[in-house]
Amino acid sequence: MSTSPTPARQAFGDIAPALADYTDQMLFGDVWQRPGLAPRERSLITVASLVALYRVNELPFHLGKALDNGVSRDELIELITHLAFYSGWPTASSALPIARRVFEERGL
Known part of the structure; x- marks a missing residue:
């Protein structure tokens, strides 16, 4: 696992860590990984x-x-x-x- 911050963490993780987590886990970790496309x-x-x-x-x-x-x-x-x-x-x-x-x- 990479220790460098994700783009979401770099962009707004300092002010909105929960949104960065949702971005990493739900958007790019789930939605972008769905098999349909x-x-x-x-x-x-x-x-x-x-x-x-x-x-x-x-x-x-x-x-x-x-x-x-x-x-x-x-x-x-x-x-x-x-x-x-x-x-x-x-x-x-x-x-x-x-x-x-x-x-x-x-x-x-």
Whole structure:
């Protein structure tokens, strides 16, 4: 077991340790591990939802998680482009600079 803090612990574990526990155990330990969808599919759904709902705070983490789960840079850009017509131009155009930053941080 890793001794390094989880992303939830790093983000808000100091102020909301119970929420960090729920995030680690329920969300990523249970929901994300359910057998009905592969992690790659869950990442595509999650990124699409975050873009469509303009949840820019969570988007960098989940773009990175999507890349880790096998979603390509090009697929993420296509997802954002596609959503411009369904969730609105502002949501897509707001997601692109965030995606650019995540890609640059990863050298993509």
